[in-house]
Amino acid sequence: MVKAERKRGLRARWLVFPVAALLGWGCTRYVGTHADPGSTKPTPSASASASAPAKAAPTPGGTYDPADYAPQVRTYAKKAGISAQLLMAILYNEDYKPHDPAFERSWQKYKPDAAFGIANMHRAAFDQTKRGRDFASRKWEELPDDRALAVEAAAWYLHDMSEQLPSHWSGPYSRDELMALGYNAGGGNMAAFARGAKPGSQAGDYLARLRENWKKAGTAVGG
Incomplete structure (x- = not known):
């Protein structure tokens, strides 16, 4: 009951927006994380194979089930050398807001530093993560429409973490937990947590939700 109320509360925050933003969107439809570029230092990867997962179309209205993207999660997690369960748990963590492409773009006009895509990635983080990688020619503006690209970028950001x-490290966190904290708060803060620093309320809540989502993330990817 508490978990359900918490999730409803998180979604509610994103459903009560300034009237200007809603009018700009046409008042017809229904936005943390996000990868803060922090001190990330991406390492160029080897060329990916030509057979990437097919692009999955966004569901009208912004609702979707992260588990529907299990094939993309498994593929890109393997390429990036990270845990598929961790990547899926991140998608569940980021499912607190609607992911409708039209709304995301409308909200971004109201709030330029808003994140894009189902993995809620900021422009600076995406631009830094894509360097030297097979999606280097892609643009951050494509994330709302191409969920496979959002998963791929998130996988490599976690790789960089x-x-x-x-x-x-001296902190009480697992490797995957620290990477998730890095995804939420940036590489600099992740390093501080590894040294034993205590996460603030936002990062602490992100970690708590990651632990709540861990089991179903494993089930979703077949872990």
Whole structure:
């Protein structure tokens, strides 16, 4: 009951927007995380194979089930060398707001620093993550319409977080938990958490939701 109320509360925050934003969208339809570029240092990857997962079309109205993207999650997690369960859990964490392409673009005009796509990635984080990778020619503006691209970018961002982790850390978090905290708060904060710093309320809530979503994320990807 508490979990359901928390999720409804998170969604409610994104459904009560300024009238100007709703009018700009036409008042016909129904936005954290996000990868903060922080101190990320992407490492160019080898060329990906030509057989990437097919682009999945967004569901009208902005609703969707992250589990529907399990094939893309497994494929890109494997390419990026990260846990598919972690990547799926991140998608569940980011499912607190509607993901309708038209609405995301309308909201971005009202709030230029808003995140795009089902993985809620900011422009600077996407532009930094794509460097040297097979999606380097893609644009951040494509994320709302191409959910496979959003999954791919999130996978490589998590890869970059993994590359920044020290060999040993004193904090009470697992590797995957630290990477998720890095996705939410940036590489610099992730390093601080690895040294034992206590996450603030936003990062702490993100970690709590990750743990809540962990089991169903594993089920979704067949883990």
